[in-house]
Amino acid sequence: MKKTANKTVLITGVSSGIGRETALYLAKKGFRVFGTVRKDTANLDGVELVKLDVTDDASVSEAVRAITAKAGPIGGLVNNAGYLLNGAIEETSLAEAREQFETNFFGVLRTVNAVLPGMREQGHGRIVNLSSVLGFMPAPYAGLYVATKHAIEGYTETLDHEVRHFGVRAVLVQPDFTRTSIDHNGRTVAQTVSAYAAQKARAMEFVQQSMKIGTDPRAVAAAIHAALTANSPRLRYPVGSGGKLSLLRRFVPAGMFASSIRKQFRMDETRTA
Numbered sequence: 297m298k299k300t301a302n303k304t305v306l307i308t309g310v311s312s313g314i315g316r317e318t319a320l321y322l323a324k325k326g327f328r329v330f331g332t333v334r335k336d337t338a339n340l341d342g343v344e345l346v347k348l349d350v351t352d353d354a355s356v357s358e359a360v361r362a363i364t365a366k367a368g369p370i371g372g373l374v375n376n377a378g379y380l381l382n383g384a385i386e387e388t389s390l391a392e393a394r395e396q397f398e399t400n401f402f403g404v405l406r407t408v409n410a411v412l413p414g415m416r417e418q419g420h421g422r423i424v425n426l427s428s429v430l431g432f433m434p435a436p437y438a439g440l441y442v443a444t445k446h447a448i449e450g451y452t453e454t455l456d457h458e459v460r461h462f463g464v465r466a467v468l469v470q471p472d473f474t475r476t477s478i479d480h481n482g483r484t485v486a487q488t489v490s491a492y493a494a495q496k497a498r499a500m501e502f503v504q505q506s507m508k509i510g511t512d513p514r515a516v517a518a519a520i521h522a523a524l525t526a527n528s529p530r531l532r533y534p535v536g537s538g539g540k541l542s543l544l545r546r547f548v549p550a551g552m553f554a555s556s557i558r559k560q561f562r563m564d565e566t567r568t569a
């Protein structure tokens with residue numbers, strides 16, 4: 297969003313974590329912030345709360361209609377709402393996989409489609425989609441989550457080409473492990489396959505430990521602010537070790553990269569269970 301542009305911003309999922317920090321950060325920077333929640337939530341300083349569930353067409357269109365009626369067209373959209381589905385790919389039912397995509401991927405499409413006509417009409421707008429380092433890397437036992445973030449990458453890069461001539465830009469923010477409650481707030485597959493149990497437990501322990509010492513969500517908020525306000529935005533805004541990981545992904549030989557993933561997620565340690 298150009299500095300002179302409309303400073304009304306809509307952020308999905310401000311009840312916790314990155315969304316909450318971003319809403320507070322942008323409000324302090326003088327944005328008019330509309331933050332979405334699904335349940336009643338304590339007030340956030342300077343943030344106007346709106347009920348919205350990204351999986352529900354009517355909820356999204358009604359929220360966008362109400363915001364536009366109150367504040368005019370939306371200048372910036374931050375698609376932050378999402379959750380983590382834990383489990384082996386083989387353990388994941390199609391229904392669980394669809395639900396994961398319904399929130400993390402189709403939730404973004406639904407919200408973008410509701411906001412884009414107003415942005416096109418006013419001749420500017422900035423769409424910031426929360427991807428992840430898992431938008432370009434694998435993560436064993438979070439395969440469907442990884443698939444949604446890879447989908448967001450291709451979708452956003454393509455969208456950016458289609459909307460650029462309307463003055464609208466679509467960009468990606470790629471945090472690494474960030475200190476939020478995404479693991480506690482997430483879901484776990486209902487059916488398990490015991491053959492995965494020991495390896496999955498080790499991999500999930502690595503994830504939980506990495507989350508505890510992860511990036512401060514305020515660093516992600518600052519990256520989102522940069523993505524919203526840059527006159528000539530980059531396509532990707534990595535956060536924390538995201539920049540280094542993306543370079544490694546591109547330049548380290550594939551076999552070496554795979555070995556380092558297997559080592560980090562403790563895939564080849566001796567079975568203990």
Ligand SMILES: NC(=O)c1ccc[n+]([C@@H]2O[C@H](COP(=O)([O-])OP(=O)(O)OC[C@H]3O[C@@H](n4cnc5c(N)ncnc54)[C@H](OP(=O)(O)O)[C@@H]3O)[C@@H](O)[C@H]2O)c1
Nearest residue numbers: 309311312313314334349350377378428473474476478481
């Ligand atoms: N934490 C990380 O390590 C990390 C790393 C890379 C990327 N990210 C991405 O950053 C974003 C925020 O994650 P977080 O770590 O801040 O997790 P979080 O604390 O669990 O926050 C997730 C937010 O999304 C909302 N949400 C979930 N489903 C929704 C739905 N159907 N409709 C509307 N809102 C919904 C939640 O609201 P409720 O309270 O209503 O559930 C909550 O406000 C996600 O897209 C995540 O994939 C996180």
